[in-house]
Amino acid sequence: MNDEIELFGDSIALVNEIYHLSDISNLIDFDEINKLTVSFMSIYQTEKNKLPYHINILDLLWANENANSRIFAELLKQKNDNKSEILHSFLCYLTTQNADFNQRPVKPQITSEKERIDILVIDKDFAIIIENKIHDAVDQVSQIARYIDKVKKMGFKETQIYFIYLTKYGNKKPENQSWINENGTNYRELFSKRYFQISFRHDILPWLTDYVLPNCKVKDVYLKSTIEQYIDYLEGMFNLRKINHKMNSELQKHIKEALELNSTPEKNHYKLTNKLSQLIKVEEQIKSMLQSTEKECWNSWLRQLKIDFPNLVTVDYVNAIKFPKVGVIIEYNGYKFAILIEKETNIYYGIGRHEASAELNEEVKSFLKPLLEGFKETPWWYGWKYTTFENGYGSLKVLIENVLIKISVHPNQ
Structure with a gap:
């Protein structure tokens, strides 16, 4: 204490x-x-x-934004007699926020963290992008615009795409730059009627408590237990237990x-508001310091890579506005690949084709597979995994060392 x-x-x-x-x-x-x-x-x-x-298992696991996204996505995937009841309920709730929204599930597909989109709901005639900011993560450069462009490439028209900005309390708004894509198109006004700003505190928690939980069937023991745990977790977050x-x-x-x-309510309100403004002032300074500290981390990691692996070519995108990263290039059997640590909204590390090849190589993929258990594969990555700034460089170094050891033992396979 x-x-x-x-x-x-x-x-x-x-x-x-x-x-x-x-x-x-x-x-x-x-x-x-x-x-x-x-x-x-x-x-x-x-x-x-x-x-x-x-005890709440989510409290013990320190659920981050990604964990919250996965939980919410799994709830939306629930089906009973081939009916997406929870998703249907959620879409009905969105209608209460925007009377013009009348989409309902037909053959929905729901993913979490695909294409780096926190939650994506796609159906026959519509797609919903859900950006989860439960811990107030800052918007990355052109983040919303990039997600919209990705969904358009899936075959959806702009008018079929909806965007949900899901925050902790509902008072955080997207930065203007986040709406603008690399071609200069600003989606803010274009999506004004297909944009929802909702919160875990004032929307998701009441919806789960008042609509979802009461309609759970007796036989759905594990679903009910999961919802109860998640409600309790959110109540703990907002000090409502x-x-x-x-x-x-x-x-x-x-x-x-x-x-x-x-004194009078007015004077009491004045005192509380002033006290809160002081604390907000501190928060602003800390956030500014946090951005500077992140930049120091990237520079420190780059220097350390050159010390720890002096014979390897380094990847230096420390000053990149979008996707800052550092790492090394390694060659196996004539094929190059990169071992990197990178950040979009969150920070992650792994082995990819960045600065090394135009596409993933099957021989390299087979060679690296034993080292990438628990990692996720994408068109850019043989495997990637989330980490933290505290543990990031250590995890990256161990992965590089393990790859070098495997190459030394099996130089040609």
């Missing part, structure tokens, strides 16, 4: 510094936050220790006393 308090103390010190530099003098003295943080964490820990035992009500009440009571929220 002391570590948590020290961490919050450091954060508050940063808030003070930012506001001092910004010369914002009309807000409540933020020094009081230091005292509030220590007392808040003390009460939080006390109340948390009183909570009954609670019933077991947390007493703790939340105590914490809010403490904040009310500490901020002296004993």
